[in-house]
Amino acid sequence: MRLGLVLSEVGQGLRRNLSMVVSVVLVTFISLTFVGAAMLLQMQITEMKSYWFDRAQVAVYLCTEFATIGGCEQQAATPEQIAQVEAQLQSATLAPFIDTYYFETQEEAYANFQDQFAGTAAAELVSPEFLPPAFWVDLVDVDQSQILVDALGGLAGVESIEDERAYLDGVFDVLNASSITAVGIAALMLVAAVLLIATTIRLSAFSRRRELGIMRLVGASNRFIQTPFILEGVVAALIGSALAGVAIIAIVEFFVQGYLTQALPLTSLVGLDEALLVAPVLLIAGALLAAVSANVAITRYLRV
Amino acid sequence: MIRFEEVTKVYRGTARPALNGVSLEILSGEFVFLVGASGSGKSTFLRLVLKEEKPTSGSIHVLGQDLGAISSRKVPYFRRNLGVVFQDFRLLPNKTVFANVAFTLQVIGKSKGFIHEAVPDALRTVGLEGKEGRFPHELSGGEQQRVAIARALVNKPAIMLADEPTGNLDPATSAGIMTLLERINANGTTVIMATHDAGIVDRLQRRVIEVIGGRIVRDERGGGYQTQANPVLSQAGAASPRLSATGEAR
Numbered sequence: 105m106r107l108g109l110v111l112s113e114v115g116q117g118l119r120r121n122l123s124m125v126v127s128v129v130l131v132t133f134i135s136l137t138f139v140g141a142a143m144l145l146q147m148q149i150t151e152m153k154s155y156w157f158d159r160a161q162v163a164v165y166l167c168t169e170f171a172t173i174g175g176c177e178q179q180a181a182t183p184e185q186i187a188q189v190e191a192q193l194q195s196a197t198l199a200p201f202i203d204t205y206y207f208e209t210q211e212e213a214y215a216n217f218q219d220q221f222a223g224t225a226a227a228e229l230v231s232p233e234f235l236p237p238a239f240w241v242d243l244v245d246v247d248q249s250q251i252l253v254d255a256l257g258g259l260a261g262v263e264s265i266e267d268e269r270a271y272l273d274g275v276f277d278v279l280n281a282s283s284i285t286a287v288g289i290a291a292l293m294l295v296a297a298v299l300l301i302a303t304t305i306r307l308s309a310f311s312r313r314r315e316l317g318i319m320r321l322v323g324a325s326n327r328f329i330q331t332p333f334i335l336e337g338v339v340a341a342l343i344g345s346a347l348a349g350v351a352i353i354a355i356v357e358f359f360v361q362g363y364l365t366q367a368l369p370l371t372s373l374v375g376l377d378e379a380l381l382v383a384p385v386l387l388i389a390g391a392l393l394a395a396v397s398a399n400v401a402i403t404r405y406l407r408v
Numbered sequence: 409m410i411r412f413e414e415v416t417k418v419y420r421g422t423a424r425p426a427l428n429g430v431s432l433e434i435l436s437g438e439f440v441f442l443v444g445a446s447g448s449g450k451s452t453f454l455r456l457v458l459k460e461e462k463p464t465s466g467s468i469h470v471l472g473q474d475l476g477a478i479s480s481r482k483v484p485y486f487r488r489n490l491g492v493v494f495q496d497f498r499l500l501p502n503k504t505v506f507a508n509v510a511f512t513l514q515v516i517g518k519s520k521g522f523i524h525e526a527v528p529d530a531l532r533t534v535g536l537e538g539k540e541g542r543f544p545h546e547l548s549g550g551e552q553q554r555v556a557i558a559r560a561l562v563n564k565p566a567i568m569l570a571d572e573p574t575g576n577l578d579p580a581t582s583a584g585i586m587t588l589l590e591r592i593n594a595n596g597t598t599v600i601m602a603t604h605d606a607g608i609v610d611r612l613q614r615r616v617i618e619v620i621g622g623r624i625v626r627d628e629r630g631g632g633y634q635t636q637a638n639p640v641l642s643q644a645g646a647a648s649p650r651l652s653a654t655g656e657a658r
Contacts, residue, residue, distance in 0.1 A: 318511065321487065322516065323485060325484045326484065329515075
């Protein structure tokens with residue numbers, strides 16, 4: 105009986121305020137889509153980090169006859185010097201930190217370079233003697249590249265030691281910035297959504313102030329009076345967040361999986377699994393948001 | 409039943425109190441007229457009994473409860489013991505007569521079975537059987553007020569508050585409403601009615617409490633709208649309202 109009455113009140117309120125309800129639906133839809141996009145971007149960043157950082161190597165570049173930096177003085181690293189560096193890598197102090205390593209000669213470096221930059225002007229300009237031979241090291245823990253710098257930096261014949269992650273950081277900075285932008289837009293839109301929900305509920309309460317007055321007069325409990333209004337806000341917001349969830353799943357399905365995987369074949373991208381994780385979070389967030397703001401909005405009408 | 413002790417109510421932003429040091433007691437089963445000019449404090453009195461307002465000072469007991477001690481969460485449950493009727497009826501225009509009366513019981517969570525027994529009963533009491541399906545705009549003013557009384561009555565309240573219930577009605581219709589209120593009072597409900605209608609007050613000869621400028625100037629059993637029995641009393645009352653407040657008329 106009471107549940108039926110509450111639900112019919114909710115239906116009445118939604119119908120009476122249709123245009124406001126539609127705007128609440130749209131604003132929650134858009135704001136939560138941004139929230140979802142930000143969450144997906146963060147997941148993408150985490151995924152890429154774990155993918156690339158696992159593969160990131162530390163390069164120990166050795167001297168060429170053109171090199172002037174490090175311990176080089178325009179002399180190519182001698183076989184003895186190379187052997188000494190390799191001995192260091194195998195030594196008891198460094199070995200525990202190193203997973204694997206391999207040596208790349210100038211000719212191999214040249215071949216790789218030609219592969220990577222095929223068809224560009226750089227590929228025609230460069231010749232093997234410009235490219236340094238190098239040890240490529242896979243570390244057990246990718247955060248410990250400083251150990252190699254400390255151990256090998258001063259050795260004769262070593263030009264420089266570079267952690268590939270330094271290049272990746274730039275990429276992640278860009279991704280992070282776009283994720284923060286999405287969060288910022290989402291936050292602004294959420295503020296708008298909260299205010300709009302509160303206004304809608306006030307309007308709804310105002311259009312039903314006769315009923316509210318009589319309810320208070322005859323002793324309807326506060327909870328009974330406020331529940332229909334809170335449900336009204338929650339229903340509108342739930343529709344919006346459901347749309348946002350569908351939008352997020354559609355973006356992943358058609359844009360990320362349908363287009364980006366072909367455009368970026370080597371990158372592992374977020375998939376439906378992640379989208380299906382984000383969608384319920386959006387639903388809960390939308391419902392909570394509406395419940396809290398509707399509750400605050402209606403409290404004014406309950407003062408006795 | 410209702411006891412006011414030195415109750416003063418000053419509305420925010422006004423210097424003059426709406427009620428000023430009012431003490432009185434209304435007993436169970438009494439029929440009390442509250443008379444006085446507009447703005448004299450009659451409505452404030454009723455609002456205080458309903459706990460729609462808090463007194464600035466003094467204490468109010470209604471039905472054995474100290475209103476100052478009732479938390480705002482409990483106020484709705486307290487109000488279920490009171491029935492209220494207004495000059496402007498305050499019916500819901502989009503609900504039928506039956507639904508208007510049933511609404512009261514629905515919102516306090518009564519069962520469907522109870523509603524289908526109590527509502528026709530209340531409508532019979534006010535003489536509206538056969539008009540359950542009508543909408544308020546299809547009824548005369550007197551009939552609308554009867555619906556409002558049925559709504560106030562349906563939960564069997566111990567106290568009925570009526571704020572100028574005949575203010576919008578012609579004399580003949582008013583007489584019908586008064587007969588109804590008298591019958592409700594005869595069944596044991598305490599009735600407190602604020603009114604400007606001198607004819608009604610004079611005819612019924614019930615307890616009359618006259619309020620002027622927030623003070624009780626007369627409290628007379630079996631009195632009329634204006635004091636005829638003892639004009640001195642009203643002057644004495646005006647000078648010292650506390651004297652006239654409770655015991656004197658008894």
